[in-house]
Amino acid sequence: MSAHRSTGRAWLRFYIVAYVVFLYLPIAIIPIFSFNNSIQAAFPLSGFTLEWYGSLLNNENLHRAFTTSLIVGFSAAFLATTIGVTVGYMEVAGGDRVSRIISSMARLPILIPGVIVGIALLILVNLAGLGPSRIAIVLGHTLVALPTAVVIMRGRFLALPKSFSEVAMDLGAHEWTTFRRIVLPLAAPAIASSFMLSFLTSFDEFIVAFFLSGTEPTLPLFVWGQLRFPKALPSVMALGSVILLASIVIATAAEIIRRRGAPVYDLPVTAKGNLPIS
Template sequence: MSAAGRSADGRLLGGYVVLYLVFLYLPVALIPLFSFNDSIQAAFPLKGFTLGWYQSLADNEALYGALLTSLFVAMIAASVATLCGVTIAYMEMRGGSRAASVISGLARLPILIPGVVAGIALLILVNLAGLGPSRSAVVLGHVLVALPTTVVVMRSRFAAIPKSIAEAAADLGATGWPTFARIMLPLAAPAIGSAFMLAFLTSFDEFIVAFFLAGAEPTLPLFIWGQLRFPKALPSVMALGTTILVASIAIAALAEALRRRGLSVTRPAPGRIPASPVTATR
């Protein structure tokens, strides 16, 4: 292919990427824009600048209740999902048994299950268990939703840790649990923090499963869904959505920074021999 042909293909690819990004992110960018608009109509031209919609959030007790419910559910669900994800990923990557691989595959399976199907199945399950739609039911549902994220993150982290580290620990007389607790966990700590944050975001933003399982205590996404029935509440919803968007981006960025930091622990600089974590823990 000639240089002119490659240049034309590059321009076409670049144009496609630009159009894709505009289609994907322009609607998201409009939410913060209209949240400062001094009008209940989300339309151009803008009427003026105001912070009133953000101030109105401070006086909404129902909003605070839904926020506290979402924070509680996300903290518990993320903690349980991270604990299970660490255990499952370590079993698969270091144990190497067939059962561990099957368990890991089942833990990642919810990614492929449509949310509506998962929500209906979980609703039937919690009703049979006697829980019914409740905060506890939402926690269980969100553990299922967040678990694949933690397993995927931790699998990649444990896979990046050289097997020679565990072999050196075994040569020094360390058994399975000391090796895991004193060597593997410290090396995987940044990834564990990243997995927890991503699981927290997954639970906090999840709507479909919470729609089926929530009882009298709605989560924040359910509260936002309910407010959309009232046209006058739309600007406050956009202000709330902007706040959630900024917080989500900050948490996701921190999770990615932790993940990269964890990778750098076992990725020595060129020409440099890293210190052995085995000898450091003796």
């Protein structure tokens, strides 16, 4: 019986390894061929080159797209995190019905396909007279990043012992003082983590931005535009490798900060209570 069980466990371990390989192998293709000395992405590798990375250095349009992505990413991360902090706090500390409804609605975008978020906001920004623009993308990405921000912040506030703020209130501190001097500092790692992951969500987002960009494309939209040209393929691989590296560094940093700040809960997204339906 125990031999039976240990072969089962060995199979399971083998499966996990195969699964991780399946997850990472297609992604690894991009950096591998970004150094390949050929327009065609095919085996055998023909030679090592840094030419494609060099081609990124003096591409004016690419630099503009990068700047746009940074501005949009920071703005959307700021807005999503601000809303995430207030919504999460009001739901956990206040607990009234209105706050709970707002929190559910802030997590609702998980249940809306990106294409519908995109067209809904396209109509909205046209109605508001803004039209497709950087501001329009910021609004779209705030909405897309909102569920993640709310889930992270509410998880953190739930993990904070209630006694901390109760003590502050008993000593005469008002809500605002308690929030600013007690709650915010204790939640700082989660706030940083939420900001970074919201930034990353925006930085990599394509589906919604596609509808909302005017004359200023973001980085993923720039990549999309390049996909039409077979000759640009190796440069896209080089750019893609840089973007992948940036994403991995930011996500890892966010994870480290979050773990330092709160060993109590260890799941960032899609975790417990994430779905507004339950």
